[in-house]
Amino acid sequence: MSHRNAALTPRHRLRVARLVIEEGWPISEVAARFQVSWPTVKRWVDRYLAGEPMQDRSSRPKSSPNKTSKKTTKRCVSLRMRLREGPIQLAARLGIAPATVHRILTTARMNRLCYVDRATGEPIRRYEHDHPGSLVHVDVKKLGNIPDGGGWRYVGRRQGSRNRAVTPGKPKNKWRNPKLGYAFVHTIIDDHSRVAYTEVHNDESAVTAVGVLHRAVEWFADRGVAIERILSDNGGAYRSHLWRDTCEALSITPKRTRPYRPQTNGKVERFHRTMADGWAYARCYTSENERRDALPDWLHEYNQHRPHTACGGQPPFSRLINVPGQYN
Structure with a gap:
């Protein structure tokens, strides 16, 4: 999918190429009609002649020599599950940048501790039954x-104790305080x-x-x-x-x-x-x-x-x- 500021969508790129190749339009006239530059039209014509798609190419490089190794990634995830430490602590153990650790944990969906089970350290497995009533x-x-007059959360402990004491119809404990x-x-x-x-x-x-x-x-x-x-x-x-x-x-x-x-x-x-x-x-x-x-x-x-x-x-x-x- 083309970006939102692209002058030509994939459908219009194909139209541009066909006007030049199949209908014989000059490149300059096609560029003027679609309000794009001459090299832009030439690029999509060459793509069409080479049999390539009109979609945007990925900006990802063909090779990444400095990419984090799979061994380091696996060790990072393993330490996260076992020690439940943050990116800074894990970066010190692994000898890589904290931002790299955060990227690894985000990819593995372990960047938040709430995503990890406290007892086992493993990622939380979520489930949902397929229709109502199944479970x-x-x-x-x-x-x-709550005592009459309000509880301590809103009126404070002193006033809350007074409200407890005057609440009628409640039994008393051994300290003569009402049991609500x-x-x-x-x-x-x-x-x-x-x-x-x-x-x-x-x-x-x-x-x-x-x-x-x-x-x-x-x-x-x-x-x-x-x-x-x-x-x-x-x-x-x-x-x-x-x-x-x-x-x-x-x-x-x-x-x-x-x-x-x-x-x-x-x-x-x-x-x-x-x-x-x-x-x-x-x-x-x-x-x-x-x-x-x-x-x-x-x-x-x-x-x-x-x-x-x-x-x-x-x-x-x-x-x-x-x-x-x-x-x-």
Whole structure:
């Protein structure tokens, strides 16, 4: 493809050459007609006579004597995976320029440490199932309940402690401080579309997890998605017989991640981070009920309006076809 400032596109270059060779036009007249110089027309005529294409030639040299050797490149990648050091440290070990190390790591897609698995040092392998419902991820996010008047994140620790003390209906610990408890956010997210279903409960028991699964299956079914497999961590609720029997009754294949390997369930883990930034800690809530009431609106925004990089800059619902209310 020609550059944006080229006077002649490949199609016009071919036209120029044919006017001179096949129709006998003088080179000077062709140059005047296409507003280019005489040598430019001559160059494309010679290319045409030699049987060469009219596309731009690569500016890459035929030989690069000073090119970094394959041995050095492999050693650079190996050290990056094993030591997780930056370009300056690796350059000192290899005896090459830091810019060269950065170029090697960029080519290998290892220029950022977030691209490399912390446990093994190997590049992160990303996957995505080919259709909605083929696999969904499930997990629970634990959040501290907000006292009446606001939590310490926004009002400060001193005022936050006062708000905790005056929050009614809460049991006391041995220091006479109220125990606000936790909110457990149960999330089921589709691997292909990133469409998420979320509920907030006061526990993470197997009975609660099974109830969330039943309602999520109905919610996805209303949107034309049939859940085939579900991936969870090794929490007690997901290792229970109740969870196994429920999945069997719903014709869903349950799968669990390897212990101490949350990266396998990374899509729902990343969603919980987005949810924490966009909803849980996005503003000052004056009570826990106010925060929970704000979840449906934020979830609607996430599913149907918020651009998602994994969906090509489109919202997750864009990957579901003919869903009622999809564009509301």
